[in-house]
Amino acid sequence: MIIKSLTVRFGAFTAVDDVTLEVPPGSIVGLVGESGSGKSTLARAVSGLVPYTGEIIGAGRRRVQMVFQDPYASLDPRMRVGASVAEGVRLSRAARRVEVERLLSLVSLPAELAGRYPRELSGGQRQRVAIARALGARPDLLVADEITSALDVSVQGAVLNLVRELRAELGLSVLFISHDLAVVRYVCDVIAVLHRGRLVEVGTTDEVVGSPRAAYTRALLEAVPRLGRR
Amino acid sequence: MRHLLRTPAGLAGASLVALMVVLAVAGPPIWGAAAERIDPAALLQGSSAAHSLGTDSLGRDLLARVLVAGRLSLALAALATLIGAAAGIVLGALPSVLPRRAARLVTGTVNALVAFPGLLLAMFTAVVVGLGARGAVLGVGAAIAPGFARLTQTLAASVARADYVAAARMLGVPRRRVLTAHVLPNVAEPLILHLTQALGGALLGLAGMSFLGLGVQPPSFDWGRLLFDGFARIYATPAVAVGPAVAVALAGVGFNLLGDALARAASRTGPPARGPAAPVASENRSPGEPDARAVLEVRDLTVTFPGGVTPVRGLSLTVAPGEIVGLVGESGSGKSLTAAAIGGLVPYPGTVRAARLRLCGADLGELTAERRRRLLGTSLAMVFQDPMASLNPALRIGGQLAEVAVVHQGASRAEAAARAVDRLGHVHVPEPDRRARQHPHELSGGMRQRAVIAMGLMGTPRLIIADEPTTALDVTVQRQILHLLRRATEETGAATLFISHDIAVVGELCHRVVVMYAGRVVEDLPVEGLATAAAHPYTRALIASLPDMDTDTSQPLASIPGRQPPPGEVGSGCAFAPRCPLAGEQCAEAPPLLPYGTDHHVACWKAT
Numbered sequence: 001m002i003i004k005s006l007t008v009r010f011g012a013f014t015a016v017d018d019v020t021l022e023v024p025p026g027s028i029v030g031l032v033g034e035s036g037s038g039k040s041t042l043a044r045a046v047s048g049l050v051p052y053t054g055e056i057i058g059a060g061r062r063r064v065q066m067v068f069q070d071p072y073a074s075l076d077p078r079m080r081v082g083a084s085v086a087e088g089v090r091l092s093r094a095a096r097r098v099e100v101e102r103l104l105s106l107v108s109l110p111a112e113l114a115g116r117y118p119r120e121l122s123g124g125q126r127q128r129v130a131i132a133r134a135l136g137a138r139p140d141l142l143v144a145d146e147i148t149s150a151l152d153v154s155v156q157g158a159v160l161n162l163v164r165e166l167r168a169e170l171g172l173s174v175l176f177i178s179h180d181l182a183v184v185r186y187v188c189d190v191i192a193v194l195h196r197g198r199l200v201e202v203g204t205t206d207e208v209v210g211s212p213r214a215a216y217t218r219a220l221l222e223a224v225p226r227l228g229r230r
Numbered sequence: 231m232r233h234l235l236r237t238p239a240g241l242a243g244a245s246l247v248a249l250m251v252v253l254a255v256a257g258p259p260i261w262g263a264a265a266e267r268i269d270p271a272a273l274l275q276g277s278s279a280a281h282s283l284g285t286d287s288l289g290r291d292l293l294a295r296v297l298v299a300g301r302l303s304l305a306l307a308a309l310a311t312l313i314g315a316a317a318g319i320v321l322g323a324l325p326s327v328l329p330r331r332a333a334r335l336v337t338g339t340v341n342a343l344v345a346f347p348g349l350l351l352a353m354f355t356a357v358v359v360g361l362g363a364r365g366a367v368l369g370v371g372a373a374i375a376p377g378f379a380r381l382t383q384t385l386a387a388s389v390a391r392a393d394y395v396a397a398a399r400m401l402g403v404p405r406r407r408v409l410t411a412h413v414l415p416n417v418a419e420p421l422i423l424h425l426t427q428a429l430g431g432a433l434l435g436l437a438g439m440s441f442l443g444l445g446v447q448p449p450s451f452d453w454g455r456l457l458f459d460g461f462a463r464i465y466a467t468p469a470v471a472v473g474p475a476v477a478v479a480l481a482g483v484g485f486n487l488l489g490d491a492l493a494r495a496a497s498r499t500g501p502p503a504r505g506p507a508a509p510v511a512s513e514n515r516s517p518g519e520p521d522a523r524a525v526l527e528v529r530d531l532t533v534t535f536p537g538g539v540t541p542v543r544g545l546s547l548t549v550a551p552g553e554i555v556g557l558v559g560e561s562g563s564g565k566s567l568t569a570a571a572i573g574g575l576v577p578y579p580g581t582v583r584a585a586r587l588r589l590c591g592a593d594l595g596e597l598t599a600e601r602r603r604r605l606l607g608t609s610l611a612m613v614f615q616d617p618m619a620s621l622n623p624a625l626r627i628g629g630q631l632a633e634v635a636v637v638h639q640g641a642s643r644a645e646a647a648a649r650a651v652d653r654l655g656h657v658h659v660p661e662p663d664r665r666a667r668q669h670p671h672e673l674s675g676g677m678r679q680r681a682v683i684a685m686g687l688m689g690t691p692r693l694i695i696a697d698e699p700t701t702a703l704d705v706t707v708q709r710q711i712l713h714l715l716r717r718a719t720e721e722t723g724a725a726t727l728f729i730s731h732d733i734a735v736v737g738e739l740c741h742r743v744v745v746m747y748a749g750r751v752v753e754d755l756p757v758e759g760l761a762t763a764a765a766h767p768y769t770r771a772l773i774a775s776l777p778d779m780d781t782d783t784s785q786p787l788a789s790i791p792g793r794q795p796p797p798g799e800v801g802s803g804c805a806f807a808p809r810c811p812l813a814g815e816q817c818a819e820a821p822p823l824l825p826y827g828t829d830h831h832v833a834c835w836k837a838t
Contacts, residue, residue: 034704049396065400074393078415084394088401122793130397137401152560152794153731157775157787164786179705182734186777186787209779223705224779225712227737227761 001025001141001173006054008038008045015041016052017197023141026171028163030188030205032181032220038197039177043145046175059141065134069146071126075118081129082114088137103132106169107162124155128162135166142166143175148183160187181224185209193217240491246484253300264294276467283473286459295456296473303452304481306367307433313371314432315425318378326386326413327405340383343376351376352435356444366445370435374428381424385417392416423493430485437478453478520588524548525692525725526572530585533567533576541567541797543749546823549693549725554716556736556757557729558772559746560794565729568746569695572727573612574602590692607638611686611724613715615698617678620685621670627654627681628666634688653684657714676707680714687718694719694726700735712739733772737761742829745769748795748805751823754831765826765837768806804834812836 001023008016016038023029033039045052047066056064065088068074075084085100101111107128118126127147134142144163148156164187166172178184184191184205191208193201193216201214212218269289276284283292321340325333343351356369389395390413398408439445440454441461448455453474460470521527526549533542542564549555559565569575571582574594587594590609594602614620622630631650635641641649647666654662657680670678679699686694696715700708716739719726730736736743737760745753745766753766764770774788781787792809795801804810807817816835823833 034706047400049400066397068393068397070393074397076392076394076412076416079394079411083411087398087403124793133397133401153733153772153776154560154790155793156789157777158789160777161786161789181705182777182779182781185779186781186783205783219706221779223709225705225708225732225734225738226778227734227773227776 001056001058003042003046004055004057006042006045006052006056008041008050008052015197016045018054019194019197019199021192021199021202023173023175025173026167027190028167028174028176028188030184030191031175031177031194032179032184032191033194034179034220036196037194039194040145042194043143043175043177046141047143063137063140064143065137065139065141066143066145067127067130067134067147070150071123071130072118072150074130075126077118079117080114081116081118081121084118085114085129085133085136088133099136103136104129106135106166107132122155123151124158127151127159131162131166135170135172139172141173141175143177145177146179149178149180156183163187181209181220193220237491237494239487240495243484243487243489243491246480247488250300250304250481250484253297254304255301257297257300261294261297264291265298266290274463274467277469282469284467284470286470292456292460292470292473295451296453296477299452299456299474300477300481302363302446302450303433303436303454303478306363306436306446306452307370307429310367310370310432310436311374311425311429313368314374314428315378315421317371318375318380319382319421321375321379322382323386323409323414325383326390326409337383340376340379344380346376348373348376348435349438352439353442353444356439361444361447363446363450366436366439369439369444370432373435374432378421378424378428382417382421385420386413389413389416420493423489426492427486427489430482430489433485434478434482437474520586520591521548522591523550524588525551525590526727527586527588528568528572528584529587530583531568531571531587532583533564533571533580534583535580535797537798539798540800541749542571543800545746545749545751547727547744547751549727551692551725552719552723553742554719554726554728554740556740556743557727557746558731558733558736558743560731562748562794562796563746564749564797565746566697569612569697569727569729572693573610573695574606604638608689609692611683611689611691611694613679613682613686613694613696613699615701617675617682618670620682621678623670626667626669627673631666631681631685631688634685638689649688650684653687654681656687657681657684657718658710659684676703676711679703679707679711683711683714683718687722690722691724694724695729696726697729698731699728701730701732708735715739733760733776734778745772748800749797750805750820750833751831752806752833754823756829759830763827763830765830765832766806766834767810767812767836810836 003019003021006016006019007014019042031039031042041050043066044050046056047064082100085103086096089096089099091099100114104111104113109125109128148159151159160183163174167174176184176188188205191203191205192199193214195216201208201212201217208217209221212221267290272281272285272289274285274287275281281291281293283296285291321336324336328336352369352373355372356365359365359368395408395412398412436445437454437457440452441458443458446452446455456474457471460474464471528545528547531542531545532540534540545568557565557568567576576582584595589605592605597605628647628650631653632646635646635649636643651662651666654665659665659677659680673681700711703711715726728736728740737757740757743755743757743760744751745768747768753764753769755764761773764773771788771790775790777787790809795805802820804817804820807813821833821835823831826832826837
């Protein structure tokens with residue numbers, strides 16, 4: 001999928017400015033930037049939730065699905081897990097139940113969770129449900145917007161592992177958005193750095209982390225907290 | 231439901247409504263005959279032994295008539311409310327499914343109707359439909375509908391912005407189904423609550439219509455009609471008007487009180503908040519000799535909430551001058567409540583117990599409230615995750631900082647203002663004199679957090695408690711704030727308690743790390759040992775599950791199965807045991823925090 005000259009304006013303010021970015025099939029592209037850099041706006045534009053100018057080539061509507069940052073807000077509190085996961089599934093009633101079980105097992109959740117309400121689930125489990133719901137539409141591209149930043153550290157690892165496993169098993173393409181460079185480095189093949197709505201650097205993870213070209217990327221890398229560096 | 235009956239207002243409302251329902255069911259069969267019995271010998275009487283509320287122009291007993299009229303009054307009110315609610319909810323929900331132009335038309339109509347006085351709308355409808363009960367019910371229904379429409383629209387609009395609705399749209403769920411599956415179930419609760427209150431309003435409205443002669447016509451009668459008939463005689467025999475008036479008032483008050491109580495129970499707001507809890511010395515434990523050198527010494531701190539919820543369980547902690555101690559834990563581990571307990575900020579109804587809680591050599595549990603307030607005010611600086619929690623949005627930055635010096639150090643206004651500008655400059659706020667004249671909303675998040683730190687540095691704090699001060703900030707700003715905190719600690723010689731969920735940040739800033747799990751300290755170690763020498767399985771797992779810039783990307787990240795038990799469900803054994811690969815029989819008993827090498831303590835039976 002290719003994002004071509006994508007621009008998002010809110011009135012006079014340009015949130016995303018002429019961004020061109022390719023997400024090759026089966027790869028995870030990381031998008032990093034600070035708050036206000038436009039990364040969440042870009043995610044919403046790619047997902048069709050915000051009007052934009054420019055082109056998105058190679059992914060139709062419903063072929064892009066997004067997983068949101070806050071798993072406490074992205075599941076309907078009055079809808080059972082099974083019904084939430086089934087929302088994107090276009091199958092007969094009987095086939096749908098089987099598909100929901102398959103989707104839940106894809107994200108390593110037991111099938112009996114389908115009958116529960118979100119409030120009975122932990123944050124990590126909710127985020128898995130949100131991922132399962134997105135996978136139900138068989139997307140060409142999964143947009144993951146800060147999917148671990150509302151989770152506790154001990155759960156974050158499992159969700160990151162899941163994203164990598166899904167890519168390996170399903171050949172899923174992912175646009176992975178995060179402010180945390182260590183997380184992006186672990187998950188992504190390519191890293192794109194967004195600063196004030198513009199892409200300042202795109203390259204493979206090794207290139208960007210190992211020999212950053214943009215000054216802004218260097219500042220970001222320098223600011224990553226490291227255990228025991230004092 | 232028990233919640234509902236606990237407050238006096240809820241109890242009164244529920245009893246009144248129950249009384250009205252009983253009256254509506256049992257009234258006509260019991261008093262029906264008495265209400266219709268014509269007695270030519272007792273026309274237009276006032277209050278007497280035989281007729282306590284007097285009689286009407288046909289000699290019928292008015293008490294019986296009031297008791298019988300309850301059924302018609304309540305039934306009409308219920309009908310009017312249902313009509314109004316149904317019309318209102320449909321009007322309010324339509325904009326969510328209609329195309330944009332039609333939706334705007336509906337919204338505009340509702341706005342116009344809301345602006346129209348309700349009574350006028352009711353009278354207009356009643357006159358158009360025709361005099362009588364039908365006109366009155368439709369009229370009151372029409373008066374109620376715009377309120378319902380507006381409420382539905384507002385609620386639906388807020389649900390429509392939720393992430394789960396965005397997710398449903400992306401999945402291609404049709405708008406009609408979004409409305410029925412997501413929007414309506416999530417707005418139902420407040421609408422049902424509003425229904426109860428609208429019922430009270432409808433009752434009053436119908437009584438008003440009947441009183442104006444627009445409602446129920448003879449020979450039928452409701453409370454409003456009885457009031458209308460009695461009103462002419464109010465100066466001669468007041469009792470005849472009092473009966474129906476009291477009945478209308480009681481029913482109206484009952485439904486409104488019940489509606490209020492239901493709304494409060496649904497929003498789960500507890501009883502009104504009281505002041506924070508003061509620490510209480512816990513009995514029968516000897517904490518040993520106090521550490522004279524420590525800035526902060528906490529022994530056996532426990533924070534409890536009603537219902538057996540104990541977020542902090544027997545925590546001990548010592549912080550020396552110039553030391554930065556990191557308190558790490560996941561959400562729900564009790565780290566923030568520990569800080570709140572030290573600062574005397576545990577909200578009601580929490581109780582704080584400690585064998586010892588000493589700040590700067592003074593025992594906080596033994597001080598009078600006034601002296602404790604002064605000690606905390608001068609020697610403790612607190613920095614929270616959200617700087618707006620510490621800043622008043624209506625006041626200028628400089629004035630707020632100066633306030634500290636005026637209140638706690640007795641400085642003059644001018645001195646205090648000068649010091650505020652100086653402190654702002656000290657924490658690297660550019661153009662401090664201009665910033666001091668600005669309001670908090672004019673500053674960025676990082677600048678606000680600097681201002682809060684500057685506020686803490688107005689005095690000479692002995693202890694700085696920073697609770698997730700950088701969590702809401704960008705990494706580059708986070709780094710600057712961490713530098714600033716370290717410099718402030720070095721310069722003032724104060725001790726710092728730095729609370730964070732992020733073990734990497736703690737590892738970078740602190741000298742010593744205290745790891746909390748389910749309300750207890752599980753490990754306490756020097757930061758140098760964090761990456762390699764951690765002994766508790768939880769600490770190790772936490773470090774292993776955190777990717778950093780050197781993590782091997784070919785291996786899956788470590789993760790901890792299960793979840794931390796919530797504060798109400800922590801058992802007597804080791805709270806980590808259910809998630810621990812090393813757990814054995816011994817772990818059914820909680821392990822004590824024991825020395826493990828130099829400056830290192832671990833609470834684990836399996837640490838060897």
